Amino acid sequence: MLCYEDNIVGYIGGVIQPHPYDPKFNILLTSSWYVTPSHRNYNSVLLLKNYIKEGKKKDIHIIRMQARLAKDPIDMTRLYERMGFECTEIAFEMEIN
Numbered sequence: 001m002l003c004y005e006d007n008i009v010g011y012i013g014g015v016i017q018p019h020p021y022d023p024k025f026n027i028l029l030t031s032s033w034y035v036t037p038s039h040r041n042y043n044s045v046l047l048l049k050n051y052i053k054e055g056k057k058k059d060i061h062i063i064r065m066q067a068r069l070a071k072d073p074i075d076m077t078r079l080y081e082r083m084g085f086e087c088t089e090i091a092f093e094m095e096i097n
Contacts, residue, residue: 002035002047010035010043012051016060025061033065048083066091 002010012033019025030051035044055063065085067076077087 002039002043004039009039010047012047014051014063016058019062026059027062027064028055028058028060030063030065045079045083048079052083064088 001008012030014028014030016026016028019027035047052063063085065080067073067080081087
Protein backbone atom coordinates (compact mmCIF):
# COMPACT_ATOMS: atom_id res chain seq x y z
CA MET A 1 0.00 0.00 0.00
CA LEU A 2 1.22 3.51 -0.83
CA CYS A 3 0.16 6.32 1.51
CA TYR A 4 0.58 10.07 1.33
CA GLU A 5 -0.57 12.40 4.14
CA ASP A 6 -2.67 9.64 5.75
CA ASN A 7 -4.41 8.83 2.46
CA ILE A 8 -4.04 5.65 0.43
CA VAL A 9 -2.81 6.70 -3.01
CA GLY A 10 -1.82 3.29 -4.40
CA TYR A 11 -1.83 -0.44 -3.86
CA ILE A 12 -0.91 -3.76 -5.42
CA GLY A 13 -3.03 -6.80 -4.60
CA GLY A 14 -2.47 -10.43 -5.39
CA VAL A 15 -3.10 -14.05 -4.49
CA ILE A 16 -0.50 -16.68 -3.60
CA GLN A 17 -0.95 -20.14 -5.08
CA PRO A 18 1.24 -23.20 -5.65
CA HIS A 19 2.72 -23.64 -9.11
CA PRO A 20 0.44 -26.03 -11.08
CA TYR A 21 3.31 -28.32 -12.14
CA ASP A 22 5.49 -28.13 -9.04
CA PRO A 23 3.65 -27.33 -5.80
CA LYS A 24 6.97 -26.66 -4.01
CA PHE A 25 7.05 -23.33 -5.87
CA ASN A 26 4.70 -20.49 -4.95
CA ILE A 27 3.35 -17.98 -7.46
CA LEU A 28 2.07 -14.53 -6.55
CA LEU A 29 -0.63 -13.70 -9.10
CA THR A 30 -1.21 -9.97 -9.15
CA SER A 31 -4.90 -9.19 -9.44
CA SER A 32 -4.86 -5.39 -9.29
CA TRP A 33 -2.48 -2.47 -9.17
CA TYR A 34 -3.41 1.20 -9.02
CA VAL A 35 -1.62 4.43 -8.16
CA THR A 36 -3.38 7.78 -8.40
CA PRO A 37 -2.12 9.78 -11.40
CA SER A 38 -0.50 12.46 -9.22
CA HIS A 39 1.64 9.84 -7.44
CA ARG A 40 2.80 7.74 -10.40
CA ASN A 41 6.33 7.42 -11.84
CA TYR A 42 8.81 7.28 -8.95
CA ASN A 43 6.20 6.19 -6.38
CA SER A 44 4.96 3.41 -8.67
CA VAL A 45 8.49 2.03 -8.85
CA LEU A 46 8.84 2.20 -5.05
CA LEU A 47 5.53 0.40 -4.63
CA LEU A 48 6.58 -2.36 -7.05
CA LYS A 49 9.97 -2.73 -5.34
CA ASN A 50 8.23 -3.12 -1.99
CA TYR A 51 5.82 -5.68 -3.50
CA ILE A 52 8.76 -7.75 -4.74
CA LYS A 53 10.50 -7.43 -1.36
CA GLU A 54 7.38 -8.64 0.47
CA GLY A 55 7.07 -11.54 -1.98
CA LYS A 56 10.60 -12.64 -1.12
CA LYS A 57 9.70 -12.58 2.59
CA LYS A 58 6.72 -14.86 1.91
CA ASP A 59 8.81 -17.44 0.02
CA ILE A 60 7.36 -16.55 -3.38
CA HIS A 61 9.25 -18.02 -6.33
CA ILE A 62 7.43 -16.31 -9.20
CA ILE A 63 5.56 -13.00 -9.35
CA ARG A 64 3.17 -12.69 -12.26
CA MET A 65 2.18 -9.17 -13.35
CA GLN A 66 -0.07 -8.02 -16.20
CA ALA A 67 -0.05 -4.92 -18.39
CA ARG A 68 -3.19 -5.56 -20.42
CA LEU A 69 -5.44 -3.16 -18.48
CA ALA A 70 -2.91 -0.34 -18.42
CA LYS A 71 -3.61 2.78 -20.45
CA ASP A 72 -0.19 2.32 -22.02
CA PRO A 73 0.75 -1.39 -21.94
CA ILE A 74 4.06 -0.65 -23.71
CA ASP A 75 5.19 1.66 -20.89
CA MET A 76 4.11 -0.94 -18.33
CA THR A 77 6.05 -3.61 -20.20
CA ARG A 78 9.16 -1.42 -20.13
CA LEU A 79 8.75 -0.82 -16.38
CA TYR A 80 8.40 -4.55 -15.71
CA GLU A 81 11.45 -5.35 -17.82
CA ARG A 82 13.52 -2.69 -15.99
CA MET A 83 12.51 -4.35 -12.73
CA GLY A 84 13.68 -7.79 -13.94
CA PHE A 85 10.43 -9.31 -15.22
CA GLU A 86 10.30 -11.27 -18.49
CA CYS A 87 7.39 -11.31 -20.91
CA THR A 88 5.90 -14.81 -20.83
CA GLU A 89 2.41 -14.69 -22.31
CA ILE A 90 -0.33 -12.68 -23.91
CA ALA A 91 -3.68 -12.59 -22.13
CA PHE A 92 -7.10 -12.47 -23.72
CA GLU A 93 -10.40 -11.64 -22.09
CA MET A 94 -14.04 -11.40 -23.03
CA GLU A 95 -16.67 -9.33 -21.31
CA ILE A 96 -19.93 -11.22 -20.91
CA ASN A 97 -23.03 -9.24 -19.98
